Amino acid sequence: xxxxxxxxxxxxxxxxxxxxxxxxxxxxxxxxxxxxxxxxxxxxxxxxxxxxxxxxxxxxxxxxxxxxxxxxxxxxxxxxxxxxxxxxxxxxxxxxxxxxxxxxxxxxxxxxxxxxxxxxxxxxxxxxxxxxxxxxxxxxxxxxxxxxxxxxxxxxxxxxxxxxxxxxxxxxxxxxxxxxx
Amino acid sequence: xxxxxxxxxxxxxxxxxxxxxxxxxxxxxxxxxxxxxxxxxxxxxxxxxxxxxxxxxxxxxxxxxxxxxxxxxxxxxxxxxxxxxxxxxxxxxxxxxxxxxxxxxxxxxxxxxxxxxxxxxxxxxxxxxxxxxxxxxxxxxxxxxxxxxxxxxxxxxxxxxxxxxxxxxxxxxxxxxxxxxxxxxxxxxxxxxxxxxxxxxxxxxxxxxxxxxxxxxxxxxxxxxxxxxxxxxxxxxxxxxxxxxxxxxxxxxxxxxxxxxxxxxxxxxxxxxxxxxxxxxxxxxxxxxxxxxxxxxx
Numbered sequence: 001x002x003x004x005x006x007x008x009x010x011x012x013x014x015x016x017x018x019x020x021x022x023x024x025x026x027x028x029x030x031x032x033x034x035x036x037x038x039x040x041x042x043x044x045x046x047x048x049x050x051x052x053x054x055x056x057x058x059x060x061x062x063x064x065x066x067x068x069x070x071x072x073x074x075x076x077x078x079x080x081x082x083x084x085x086x087x088x089x090x091x092x093x094x095x096x097x098x099x100x101x102x103x104x105x106x107x108x109x110x111x112x113x114x115x116x117x118x119x120x121x122x123x124x125x126x127x128x129x130x131x132x133x134x135x136x137x138x139x140x141x142x143x144x145x146x147x148x149x150x151x152x153x154x155x156x157x158x159x160x161x162x163x164x165x166x167x168x169x170x171x172x173x174x175x176x177x178x179x180x181x
Numbered sequence: 182x183x184x185x186x187x188x189x190x191x192x193x194x195x196x197x198x199x200x201x202x203x204x205x206x207x208x209x210x211x212x213x214x215x216x217x218x219x220x221x222x223x224x225x226x227x228x229x230x231x232x233x234x235x236x237x238x239x240x241x242x243x244x245x246x247x248x249x250x251x252x253x254x255x256x257x258x259x260x261x262x263x264x265x266x267x268x269x270x271x272x273x274x275x276x277x278x279x280x281x282x283x284x285x286x287x288x289x290x291x292x293x294x295x296x297x298x299x300x301x302x303x304x305x306x307x308x309x310x311x312x313x314x315x316x317x318x319x320x321x322x323x324x325x326x327x328x329x330x331x332x333x334x335x336x337x338x339x340x341x342x343x344x345x346x347x348x349x350x351x352x353x354x355x356x357x358x359x360x361x362x363x364x365x366x367x368x369x370x371x372x373x374x375x376x377x378x379x380x381x382x383x384x385x386x387x388x389x390x391x392x393x394x395x396x397x398x399x400x401x402x403x404x405x406x407x408x409x410x411x412x413x414x415x416x417x418x419x420x421x422x423x424x425x426x427x428x429x430x431x432x433x434x435x436x437x438x439x440x441x442x443x444x445x446x447x448x449x450x451x452x453x454x455x456x457x458x459x460x461x462x463x464x465x466x467x468x469x470x471x472x473x474x475x476x477x478x479x
Contacts, residue, residue: 022203022206024206024210026210026211026212047212049207049210049211050207051203051206051207051210053203058203059203060202060203060204060206060207062204062207062208062211064211064214066216071468072468073237073238073239073240073468074237074240074466074468077219077220077237080219080220081219081220081392082392082393082423085354085392087354088354093204095203095204157393157424159424160424179206
């Protein structure tokens with residue numbers, strides 16, 4: 001009986017430890033920028049969900065497409081209706097791994113993130129560099145990477161081919177806080 | 182044995198907690214938001230009449246519409262193209278829910294003004310709502326001088342009013358349906374048998390063919406039509422083509438006019454006898470001021 005209690009306590013303890021190992025944000029920031037001779041298009045999203053498990057270095061990010069805000073409301077409508085088809089594919093997701101997360105010190109360092117990015121129902125592996133700052137109660141990730149629109153089966157019609165860049169720059173800034181179950 | 186079972190159960194629960202996918206946590210943590218359904222129709226018109234769509238705040242749209250003569254007029258009239266009716270209008274989104282417009286039609290030299298207000302919005306997610314509803318009100322001022330000498334109508338006698346409730350549902354991304362109970366009031370009528378108030382009900386729909394092209398249909402049934410002229414119910418079919426800031430509509434309709442009081446109650450052509458008018462609506466949108474952003478980073 002005594003052994004059981006000890007075992008139970010052990011499990012409880014490891015459970016608690018696990019809780020400490022996850023870092024979450026619900027207000028992460030992501031933007032994308034398209035630069036073309038005709039016009040620049042920028043959209044911001046301040047409601048990005050992201051979680052990091054520091055025991056494994058695993059990271060999961062979920063982005064609601066309809067939360068991207070544009071300067072022109074018609075652009076926002078066209079983005080959701082015609083390009084990313086938000087009714088069919090409501091979210092973009094990223095599932096990846098941060099290398100050697102446990103070896104990080106408290107200062108800002110550059111690390112590599114690898115993983116699968118899914119946009120518009122198409123999944124592609126990507127690899128990008130990011131700046132990470134890790135402390136007891138915060139993990140901050142910052143960086144940017146290019147996305148080829150055609151890689152994700154997003155078609156740009158001929159009439160607006162000069163208005164939208166073929167490669168758009170995605171920027172992210174995610175401040176994670178410890179996540180308690 | 183009992184102890185072993187307890188340990189085993191705890192271990193199982195423990196393992197399950199451990200293997201819980203990070204995405205499951207994100208799913209749990211995601212805020213439960215209400216998603217308003219967008220783009221029930223492409224343009225602010227189904228074809229002739231208004232759709233549930235408003236222009237967003239700060240968007241000014243310049244709309245030019247044409248309806249040509251009947252296609253069965255034959256080659257001499259170039260299948261109706263020699264006769265042309267035009268309406269041009271400025272339509273503006275005062276807020277995301279209120280839209281105003283002023284227009285001028287060549288038919289009867291009529292000026293019109295309208296307001297469209299979103300009462301209910303179809304939504305999904307938490308506390309979803311099954312349909313959208315808008316109120317539409319317009320006033321038309323007829324300025325053509327076609328009266329008998331000495332019988333000039335007063336300003337008030339030149340006016341007509343239309344009230345509509347637009348009820349629409351986007352059933353899927355490809356199919357939307359709208360019902361429009363309508364009341365048209367005329368301040369003056371030609372003969373005493375003509376009703377001042379006319380009730381009608383319309384139905385309209387859109388079927389999306391590709392991301393940017395849809396086919397639309399529209400029909401209005403008039404309950405108590407005008408008696409002095411032999412009127413028909415409005416029937417129209419058309420195609421919506423969207424390109425960037427434009428919506429282009431190509432229309433086949435049995436009405437030659439483009440304002441409600443007129444195409445709902447004054448159409449006299451029979452679609453199936455070939456009294457069909459080719460027409461189009463074209464609009465160009467301009468954005469004034471920046472689109473309102475939600476609260477920035479917290």
